[in-house]
Amino acid sequence: MDWLRQADWLTRERVRGYALLLALAGLGLLVNSYLKAMGPAGTDFLAFWGAGHVTAAGDPKAAYDLAVQQGVQTGTGSEGWFAFVNPPPFLFVLAPFGSLPFPLAWIAWVAITWGLWAWVSIRAFPRLWPLVVAYPGALIAAGHAQTGLLTGALLVLAAHELGKRPALSGAAIGVLVIKPHLAVLAPFWLATGGKWRAFLAAGIAAIGLLALSWLAFGGETLAAYSTSWRASEALMEGINPDFLLRMTTFYAQARLWAGDGVAVALAVISGFAALAVAMLAWRRFGYDARATGAAVLAATALASPYLFNYDLPFLIFPTLWLVAQGLEHGFRPYEKLGLVLLYLAPYATRALAFPLGINLMPLAALALLALVWTRGGVRKAGTSPST
Numbered sequence: 001m002d003w004l005r006q007a008d009w010l011t012r013e014r015v016r017g018y019a020l021l022l023a024l025a026g027l028g029l030l031v032n033s034y035l036k037a038m039g040p041a042g043t044d045f046l047a048f049w050g051a052g053h054v055t056a057a058g059d060p061k062a063a064y065d066l067a068v069q070q071g072v073q074t075g076t077g078s079e080g081w082f083a084f085v086n087p088p089p090f091l092f093v094l095a096p097f098g099s100l101p102f103p104l105a106w107i108a109w110v111a112i113t114w115g116l117w118a119w120v121s122i123r124a125f126p127r128l129w130p131l132v133v134a135y136p137g138a139l140i141a142a143g144h145a146q147t148g149l150l151t152g153a154l155l156v157l158a159a160h161e162l163g164k165r166p167a168l169s170g171a172a173i174g175v176l177v178i179k180p181h182l183a184v185l186a187p188f189w190l191a192t193g194g195k196w197r198a199f200l201a202a203g204i205a206a207i208g209l210l211a212l213s214w215l216a217f218g219g220e221t222l223a224a225y226s227t228s229w230r231a232s233e234a235l236m237e238g239i240n241p242d243f244l245l246r247m248t249t250f251y252a253q254a255r256l257w258a259g260d261g262v263a264v265a266l267a268v269i270s271g272f273a274a275l276a277v278a279m280l281a282w283r284r285f286g287y288d289a290r291a292t293g294a295a296v297l298a299a300t301a302l303a304s305p306y307l308f309n310y311d312l313p314f315l316i317f318p319t320l321w322l323v324a325q326g327l328e329h330g331f332r333p334y335e336k337l338g339l340v341l342l343y344l345a346p347y348a349t350r351a352l353a354f355p356l357g358i359n360l361m362p363l364a365a366l367a368l369l370a371l372v373w374t375r376g377g378v379r380k381a382g383t384s385p386s387t
Contacts, residue, residue, distance in 0.1 A: 033142070
């Protein structure tokens with residue numbers, strides 16, 4: 001069984017070849033996603049385009065008006081429509097896309113956000129660029145034209161730059177005010193590592209964006225945003241298998257199978273475990289910023305009860321960090337095979353969720369975190385937390 005234990009057959013050349021084939025297949029799937037998005041079924045991107053469209057027209061508070069959004073979005077020919085629930089600073093990003101025709105805006109959004117995510121990820125792992133280009137976790141975000149590529153780029157940037165440019169790293173975290181539950185571990189990660197420049201930059205960026213959105217869009221838009229919470233609450237009420245199977249949290253899967261009580265208990269356990277990782281990572285990895293970033297980003301997939309497969313492009317960082325560790329220090333038994341499965345997991349678990357009746361991504365995220373954490377003994381101590 002050495003072919004599984006060591007997987008020596010998985011050479012650099014073969015990995016590059018497989019990555020190329022996977023990228024080509026992904027491109028074909030993306031074209032199919034675009035054609036479906038232009039049909040009557042609609043697409044998640046309608047919510048972002050609709051919000052950007054009314055903002056570009058000078059009425060940003062209408063981004064949160066469900067009746068207006070229904071009219072704007074179904075005006076594209078879609079029979080379905082989606083509530084916009086992101087905070088007002090996100091409207092700065094969406095307004096330029098809302099000024100474009102919907103079919104062109106979809107292409108522009110996917111191309112720009114994927115390009116940004118790929119550029120940041122390749123900067124972090126230049127030798128592993130074929131694995132970035134072919135990453136299935138990015139494909140599902142692109143196919144939905146969702147926010148995961150943009151937020152993933154910010155998280156990867158934060159993890160990659162923290163040791164060299166802490167202010168830039170912190171600013172990237174602050175911009176995550178557009179989807180704040182993805183940054184819930186960041187304050188604890190930065191504070192326990194003594195990364196105060198990054199901590200301050202994150203706060204300035206977040207508060208600054210909120211203030212700018214208030215100045216640009218007015219207090220009425222901020223007030224209207226609070227009404228969008230009811231739409232999110234309505235989605236979470238009851239047991240909707242179609243909705244819960246799209247989620248990647250222990251909370252969602254437990255609600256589907258065991259009810260609210262067990263779901264809440266697992267959410268609390270998962271959240272506190274992720275928090276413990278963020279607070280102990282510096283000690284575990286000898287103040288190696290990239291190593292702690294790999295651990296914290298892996299833990300981020302377990303921190304929130306509200307997360308979807310299309311939110312997971314940021315997992316490219318812990319996944320490729322493990323690959324880089326294996327190339328430098330040697331792969332552990334079965335680690336190559338495990339990394340192949342985890343590399344495919346964000347897309348594969350979503351594709352299998354409905355046939356299986358359960359989304360297995362929470363278990364994959366836990367396995368990824370375990371692999372990162374157990375690599376801690378390999379790293380040498382770095383700088384002190386005060387640097």
